[in-house]
Amino acid sequence: MHRRSVAVFDRFLSALGAILDKAEAHCTARNIKPEVILAARLFPDMFSFTRQVQLACDFAARGTARLAGVEPKGFPDTEATFAELKDRIRATRGYMGSFQPEDFAHAETREIRFKAGGRDMVLPGEEFLSFYSLPQFFFHLTTAYDILRHNGVELGKRDYMGAP
Amino acid sequence: MHRRSVAVFDRFLSALGAILDKAEAHCTARNIKPEVILAARLFPDMFSFTRQVQLACDFAARGTARLAGVEPKGFPDTEATFAELKDRIRATRGYMGSFQPEDFAHAETREIRFKAGGRDMVLPGEEFLSFYSLPQFFFHLTTAYDILRHNGVELGKRDYMGAP
Numbered sequence: 001m002h003r004r005s006v007a008v009f010d011r012f013l014s015a016l017g018a019i020l021d022k023a024e025a026h027c028t029a030r031n032i033k034p035e036v037i038l039a040a041r042l043f044p045d046m047f048s049f050t051r052q053v054q055l056a057c058d059f060a061a062r063g064t065a066r067l068a069g070v071e072p073k074g075f076p077d078t079e080a081t082f083a084e085l086k087d088r089i090r091a092t093r094g095y096m097g098s099f100q101p102e103d104f105a106h107a108e109t110r111e112i113r114f115k116a117g118g119r120d121m122v123l124p125g126e127e128f129l130s131f132y133s134l135p136q137f138f139f140h141l142t143t144a145y146d147i148l149r150h151n152g153v154e155l156g157k158r159d160y161m162g163a164p
Numbered sequence: 165m166h167r168r169s170v171a172v173f174d175r176f177l178s179a180l181g182a183i184l185d186k187a188e189a190h191c192t193a194r195n196i197k198p199e200v201i202l203a204a205r206l207f208p209d210m211f212s213f214t215r216q217v218q219l220a221c222d223f224a225a226r227g228t229a230r231l232a233g234v235e236p237k238g239f240p241d242t243e244a245t246f247a248e249l250k251d252r253i254r255a256t257r258g259y260m261g262s263f264q265p266e267d268f269a270h271a272e273t274r275e276i277r278f279k280a281g282g283r284d285m286v287l288p289g290e291e292f293l294s295f296y297s298l299p300q301f302f303f304h305l306t307t308a309y310d311i312l313r314h315n316g317v318e319l320g321k322r323d324y325m326g327a328p
Contacts, residue, residue, distance in 0.1 A: 138302035150206040
């Protein structure tokens, strides 16, 4: 369970960090103000790029903590630069790294209580990971990628997949 | 393993079907030609909405078959209307429904051989599902959603999650 959650979040957050490097380089090369990309969104009532990255980090950190049976640590959403977003990713990966595989010994059946869309939810860990945590994580990760692609940042599927 | 693959694909493809209904209704209400939305993309060298739906179906169908140890059935990519895309989703769900939980008895350790980005890959089933199949599936599902949102179709996270 540890590998199916923490290792997956970690691999794809690492890929997101490299994507941020490319986005930043794109801004420099094209003389685009970073805050333009950071505030970009696909539709006025959708979240900005910055918020998509923060949410991807949150779903990873919170999912990890909940599966391990501890109250998730909160991260303030104060990032305003690419460097700060990369720090957020690093901090999230470090937080996940503080959990050990044995913390997930009973994760499949652990009763996970969380709020989703303002509603109180209870799911066993197995269902929480497969039907909530991973789908939410990949939603925000992909939307962050899509915002950059829509703005002309040169990325490919391999950047998203983070594959070697 | 069956539940973590087939049941997840099925839940989210069902949600995608309902999303297609909303997209079609949006076209009717706003007098938008369906082919405009079906051909929409977030950047000129990205795949169209239609192709994103086909790929989400493909990653679900192929992932299921490979985990069950059989050669994936191919589906011709001929869909040109919302109705045909909904048929594709139905056919994909029907195909996945032809597999039984016992077909996945050795799926975690099964050696999966597949092509990714033109390269021959071999992964044990567990890694294939967590690090390849699910991430690819959610990528195309989310990008389909993002294309519709970008074009003004009124959708929310609940539509994506397919939650009751």
